[in-house]
Amino acid sequence: MGTTFTLPKFKQCEENKTTSENKINMTEEDDTAAMNFKIITKNLDLFYGDFQALYDISMDIRPNKVTALIGPSGCGKSTFLRTLNRMNDLIASVHLNGNVYYDQTDIYKNYDVIELRKRIGMVFQKPNPFPMTVFDNVAYGPRVHGIKKKNQLHDIVEKSIKKAALWDEVADRLHEPALGLSGGQQQRLCIARVLAVEPDVILMDEPTSALDPISTARIEDLIEELKQNYTIIIVTHNMQQAGRISDFTGFFLNGKLIEMGKAKDIFFNPADKRTEDYICGRFG
Amino acid sequence: MHKKQSPFISGYTRQVKLKEKIMKGLIWIAAGVTIFILFWIFGYIIYKGLISDITREYNVAGKGSTIFPLDEKGENEVICIVHKGIRAGDLSMQVIRSFYNGDERYWLVSEQGLKVRPFAPEPGTTFGQKTRQALLLDGEDYTRSVVFTDNDEGTINMVANTRGGIGIIHAENIHHPLIKKVRIVPVRFLSIVVNEKVLSIQNNVRLNSFTEDDVSNIFLSKVRNWKDIGGIDLPVTVISYNKDSYPGQQFQELVLGNRNPGIKAVFMDNIGQIGKAINNNEGAVAYCLFSDIHRDFPGKIAMVERREITPNISAHFLLEKPEKAGKAGGIFDIIINTLLMIIFTILLATPVGVGAAIYLTEYARQGKFIDVLRFFTETLAAVPSIIFGLFGYILFVNFFGWGMGLLSGTLTVTIMILPTIIRTAEEAFKAVPREYREESLALGATHWQTIKGVVIPSAIPGILTGIILGIGRAVGETAAVLFTLGSSPTLARDIFSSARVLSLHLYILAKEGISFERAFSTAFILVVIILVVNVSASSFAGKMNTLKKKS
Numbered sequence: 001m002g003t004t005f006t007l008p009k010f011k012q013c014e015e016n017k018t019t020s021e022n023k024i025n026m027t028e029e030d031d032t033a034a035m036n037f038k039i040i041t042k043n044l045d046l047f048y049g050d051f052q053a054l055y056d057i058s059m060d061i062r063p064n065k066v067t068a069l070i071g072p073s074g075c076g077k078s079t080f081l082r083t084l085n086r087m088n089d090l091i092a093s094v095h096l097n098g099n100v101y102y103d104q105t106d107i108y109k110n111y112d113v114i115e116l117r118k119r120i121g122m123v124f125q126k127p128n129p130f131p132m133t134v135f136d137n138v139a140y141g142p143r144v145h146g147i148k149k150k151n152q153l154h155d156i157v158e159k160s161i162k163k164a165a166l167w168d169e170v171a172d173r174l175h176e177p178a179l180g181l182s183g184g185q186q187q188r189l190c191i192a193r194v195l196a197v198e199p200d201v202i203l204m205d206e207p208t209s210a211l212d213p214i215s216t217a218r219i220e221d222l223i224e225e226l227k228q229n230y231t232i233i234i235v236t237h238n239m240q241q242a243g244r245i246s247d248f249t250g251f252f253l254n255g256k257l258i259e260m261g262k263a264k265d266i267f268f269n270p271a272d273k274r275t276e277d278y279i280c281g282r283f284g
Numbered sequence: 285m286h287k288k289q290s291p292f293i294s295g296y297t298r299q300v301k302l303k304e305k306i307m308k309g310l311i312w313i314a315a316g317v318t319i320f321i322l323f324w325i326f327g328y329i330i331y332k333g334l335i336s337d338i339t340r341e342y343n344v345a346g347k348g349s350t351i352f353p354l355d356e357k358g359e360n361e362v363i364c365i366v367h368k369g370i371r372a373g374d375l376s377m378q379v380i381r382s383f384y385n386g387d388e389r390y391w392l393v394s395e396q397g398l399k400v401r402p403f404a405p406e407p408g409t410t411f412g413q414k415t416r417q418a419l420l421l422d423g424e425d426y427t428r429s430v431v432f433t434d435n436d437e438g439t440i441n442m443v444a445n446t447r448g449g450i451g452i453i454h455a456e457n458i459h460h461p462l463i464k465k466v467r468i469v470p471v472r473f474l475s476i477v478v479n480e481k482v483l484s485i486q487n488n489v490r491l492n493s494f495t496e497d498d499v500s501n502i503f504l505s506k507v508r509n510w511k512d513i514g515g516i517d518l519p520v521t522v523i524s525y526n527k528d529s530y531p532g533q534q535f536q537e538l539v540l541g542n543r544n545p546g547i548k549a550v551f552m553d554n555i556g557q558i559g560k561a562i563n564n565n566e567g568a569v570a571y572c573l574f575s576d577i578h579r580d581f582p583g584k585i586a587m588v589e590r591r592e593i594t595p596n597i598s599a600h601f602l603l604e605k606p607e608k609a610g611k612a613g614g615i616f617d618i619i620i621n622t623l624l625m626i627i628f629t630i631l632l633a634t635p636v637g638v639g640a641a642i643y644l645t646e647y648a649r650q651g652k653f654i655d656v657l658r659f660f661t662e663t664l665a666a667v668p669s670i671i672f673g674l675f676g677y678i679l680f681v682n683f684f685g686w687g688m689g690l691l692s693g694t695l696t697v698t699i700m701i702l703p704t705i706i707r708t709a710e711e712a713f714k715a716v717p718r719e720y721r722e723e724s725l726a727l728g729a730t731h732w733q734t735i736k737g738v739v740i741p742s743a744i745p746g747i748l749t750g751i752i753l754g755i756g757r758a759v760g761e762t763a764a765v766l767f768t769l770g771s772s773p774t775l776a777r778d779i780f781s782s783a784r785v786l787s788l789h790l791y792i793l794a795k796e797g798i799s800f801e802r803a804f805s806t807a808f809i810l811v812v813i814i815l816v817v818n819v820s821a822s823s824f825a826g827k828m829n830t831l832k833k834k835s
Binding site: 085087090092114115116117118121122124126128130131132140141143144145190193194197 | 719720722724729733
């Protein structure tokens with residue numbers, strides 16, 4: 001195809017270049033860094049009944065970085081994301097082989113699922129605030145984890161909404177139904193709801209695919225800010241978005257992790273022909 | 285170029301269009317019939333519920349008069365007073381007589397269950413003598429419940445202070461200072477009498493009763509032969525008191541109305557002459573005071589129909605307890621019983637039904653077994669309620685020995701409405717977006733926390749719809765409660781006491797022929813309750829839909 005692919009040049013690309021080169025020595029064989037990995041999957045196979053959705057995925061996720069997972073529809077990137085906080089447990093027919101380590105602990109063997117989901121929060125594709133007030137939405141997580149005191153709840157809610165860059169817009173609407181917010185606000189509310197549980201890792205499953213460009217930009221800015229304190233793994237359909245916000249990018253195809261590396265490398269020097277084809281828009 | 289042209293249309297399209305027109309017509313007809321039936325049924329129930337329109341037969345004719353005579357000379361004019369609580373519009377002389385001779389012991393004429401407490405002047409006095417003659421047939425005696433009073437003031441006082449009291453006092457005392465404590469009731473006292481022959485059967489024809497129009501037509505000589513008004517072939521002979529006599533004037537005023545011309549008739553002076561005249565003329569008809577007709581009177585009293593249009597529902601009907609098997613009083617106890625049954629039913633059915641629905645949608649492993657369970661639940665919702673009644677009768681009434689009462693009835697109705705509640709609640713839970721559950725779980729909530737915190741609150745409108753539909757089914761239930769709740773028309777005292785509910789009351793009123801008017805007013809209340817329940821159900825359903833739309 002004759003189309004030329006140009007990656008939009010954003011500041012963070014430049015910044016990431018320096019930071020990543022200085023701090024993390026990013027090579028496949030680097031074992032000294034293994035202790036620093038937030039999440040490690042080893043030889044992960046996943047089946048929906050007889051259908052194998054993931055093949056032998058081994059991936060290392062670095063803390064306080066944005067890792068983007070890209071790939072065409074049905075390639076297994078969302079499924080992979082959902083194995084990281086065991087959301088696939090909800091589907092009876094799913095079983096998997098291999099290991100997933102979070103902070104060096106095997107989450108499928110030595111981790112309580114409730115505890116795990118507290119540590120690894122998730123933002124979904126469509127903003128889905130519960131049909132209650134803004135306040136109750138954000139307070140939902142802390143409440144189910146046993147926080148009852150009003151002051152404490154209020155502090156958490158305020159802090160979380162501020163972190164999600166939504167405070168200015170909803171400060172005077174805390175006790176109105178959350179469903180009255182706009183789509184972008186709803187998604188940031190969902191992020192605030194996740195933050196209120198004080199997680200360590202945030203998984204995002206195409207968080208902007210249902211939003212307009214302006215809301216998308218705000219969420220992207222937010223992700224940029226959040227990575228100071230959180231490890232973020234984001235699934236996205238939008239390659240420009242992956243290019244803009246991610247530090248590391250993994251390319252999935254037909255249930256396999258084809259290539260994983262620094263975003264810059266994946267987008268400019270893909271090692272695999274298929275990655276290059278996908279990024280250049282030859283299929284997808 | 286722009287010549288008017290019929291648009292191109294192929295033969296096939298034309299055919300299709302024709303078919304569409306025919307189908308449209310048929311659909312319109314179906315819709316029209318449905319709408320007509322709906323309006324007709326609702327209109328009829330509302331009309332019959334609100335208005336009681338019945339034709340009753342009386343052996344007196346004409347309007348009631350506040351002041352009425354004890355005899356034809358009109359020398360002893362009296363008024364009839366009753367206790368303030370009596371709601372009778374007017375009374376016929378015959379009803380008053382039945383109160384005094386003991387034939388009727390309750391105020392059923394005013395649809396009240398009160399005992400009649402008749403007061404009469406001491407029979408030793410002249411006035412007492414006259415009253416007694418007028419009120420009773422010769423040979424009859426006052427019933428034992430009649431209390432004698434010394435004078436009119438005594439009568440007024442007694443009537444004012446006795447519930448169900450009735451008394452006769454001189455007409456002069458109509459302005460007595462105490463009279464405000466009692467009610468004065470108009471009395472109808474003129475009877476139509478005929479020769480026996482007029483009411484006899486000939487060629488399978490018999491005159492049963494006159495309408496009020498018949499009466500005025502006869503006396504205004506518009507009816508010349510009895511066959512004109514459905515009787516036998518016999519010429520009419522009208523006999524009357526003199527026009528200026530007391531009964532003549534009263535008849536003109538109360539029966540014919542003053543606008544009508546005077547009557548053409550054979551005029552007589554007193555009851556004796558009238559009796560003779562009737563005896564001598566086969567087609568004779570006359571009028572006289574009801575109280576003047578004694579056992580040896582040769583004529584027969586002709587029944588006169590009166591169409592009585594009154595409101596069928598009143599505050600009394602709603603707020604009084606039923607009396608005399610529902611003939612009198614109201615339906616207050618029955619409404620309370622119905623509410624009690626509904627409240628207990630909902631208290632039992634909601635937790636069980638919602639719990640079952642939670643199990644079916646949230647916990648149960650979806651598979652064959654659950655499908656079968658669901659199928660049976662659905663079938664159970666359509667099972668005729670009499671079967672539930674039978675089941676409840678065997679299980680609760682007999683096997684557990686709880687007898688017919690609130691407990692057995694409530695449990696039976698609970699079982700009956702459970703499938704409805706389960707199915708609706710299940711649908712409501714299913715309608716909660718899967719994402720809510722996932723988001724809640726992703727926040728680290730447990731399954732139960734998710735159900736409690738997100739699923740149930742989102743499903744509440746649907747659950748309420750189910751409950752309200754259940755109430756609708758329970759409130760209209762007759763067959764299931766017939767065997768299990770019993771039919772005692774009193775307020776339930778405890779959970780074992782039998783308690784009649786609205787639908788059953790209606791059934792009994794109609795089936796035992798107690799009163800169709802009251803059956804209809806009960807039906808009206810029932811329809812209103814069901815209407816309220818349905819309107820609130822649809823408003824809840826509407827709320828649920830808007831909720832879904834927003835999310």
